[in-house]
Amino acid sequence: MEQHWTRAKGAFAAVFTPTVFWLFAFFLIPLGIVWAYSFGQNDGLVDIAITGTFKNYxxxxxxxxxxxxxxxxxxxxxxxxxxxxxxxxxxxxxxxxxxxxxxxxxxxxxxxxxTNLLIRTYALMAVLRTEGYVNWGYHWLWDRASGLMQAAGMQPLGVFTPLExxxxxxxxxxxxxxxxxxxxxxxxxxxxxxxxxxxxxxxxxxxxxxxxxxxxxxxxxxxxxxxxxxxxxxxxxxxxxxxxxxxxxxxxxxxxxxxxxxxxxxxxxxxxxxxxxxxxxxxxxxxxxxxxxxxxxxxxx
The missing domain is CATH 1.10.3720.10 (MetI-like)
Known part of the structure; x- marks a missing residue:
């Protein structure tokens, strides 16, 4: 038979209290401080005065x-x-x-x-950059098409311009x-x-x-x-x-x-x-x- 949580308040509190403390101490309270800053203004180089102003918004x-x-x-x-x-x-x-x-x-x-997002972003930059894999493949196709057109007696393609x-x-x-x-x-x-x-x-x-x-x-x-x-x-x-x-x-x-x-x-x-x-x-x-x-x-x- 299942036991309702109200009959085991001690066990429930032991599990629930650390979670609530962590949430308040490291999320809600810092968030509240930043929210209060949004109604303040700089008071010197370091201090912030909470004045209740809406000029920032x-x-x-x-x-x-x-x-x-x-x-x-x-x-x-x-x-x-x-x-x-x-x-x-x-x-x-x-x-x-x-x-x-x-x-x-x-x-x-x-x-x-x-994989870390930073590593994935650098990998994407390697693919998209001017000397990257996309432009390398595009350059290869450009050269092949230009060679085929020249072999067929047609005017070959001009100078290759990489994609931005x-x-x-x-x-x-x-x-x-x-x-x-x-x-x-x-x-x-x-x-x-x-x-x-x-x-x-x-x-x-x-x-x-x-x-x-x-x-x-x-x-x-x-x-x-x-x-x-x-x-x-x-x-x-x-x-x-x-x-x-x-x-x-x-x-x-x-x-x-x-x-x-x-x-x-x-x-x-x-x-x-x-x-x-x-x-x-x-x-x-x-x-x-x-x-x-x-x-x-x-x-x-």
């Missing part, structure tokens, strides 16, 4: 920082959309693969998590998709793997094609997984720092890079705290929207 709405916020939102939205377009077929393929193949495919999806794949917006989005794709695939796979396949068989038996079955049956039933994947992909992409900092150029700054500069270089902690919490408020808004959509989903069925 008003400064966030200046066109310069507002534009960076909009750009960060756009990069995060584009990254999430591309991860969804790429990740949904991948998750679908894993779902309908054999058990042995499924295990290997899941291992390949989770394998990047075993690094230190621009393309590199930032490509890197964000590369980093965040597993966060989309795994929730989608979890949702698709729980599907009742009799629905798919019934749809096909009633004359619906594979594409119509996918759009009318599979996608609606996988909406919880799609919503979860969008959320846990969008939020890390929005607050990403390392990827845009290493792969992007001067016009590819995201809000996390501006926050880092306020804390380290500009020594303007109150404004950096305000920027950080504006990012957190956007995160809370995204979570709230997902909660509302999930609450309304059963009513629409």
């Amino acid at each position: 008003a400064r966030v709405l200046e066109p310069l920082y507002l534009l960076i916020f909009v750009k960060s939102l756009w990069f995060a939205f584009l990254t999430t959309a591309l991860c969804l377009l790429i990740g949904f077929p991948v998750a679908l393929a894993i779902t309908f693969a054999s058990e042995k193949t499924k295990s290997w495919l899941l291992l390949l999806i989770m394998l990047p998590f075993w 794949l690094l230190h621009n917006n393309f590199a930032v989005v490509f890197g964000l998709v590369y980093v965040n794709l597993p966060f989309m695939v795994l929730p989608l796979y979890a949702a698709l793997d729980r599907l009742d396949r009799s629905y798919l068989e019934a749809s096909l038996d009633l004359g619906a094609g594979h594409l119509r079955t996918l759009m009318r049956v599979v996608v609606p039933l996988a909406l919880p997984g799609i919503a979860s994947g969008i959320l846990i992909t969008f939020i890390p992409a929005l607050g990403s720092y390392l990827t845009p900092d290493m792969l992007g150029g001067p016009d590819s700054q995201m809000i996390a890079s501006i926050i880092e500069r306020q804390f380290k270089r500009a020594n303007d902690w109150p404004f950096g705290a305000a920027l950080s919490f504006m990012l957190m408020y956007l995160t809370f808004a995204a979570i709230a929207i997902q909660a509302v959509l999930n609450r309304r989903a059963p009513e629409s069925r």
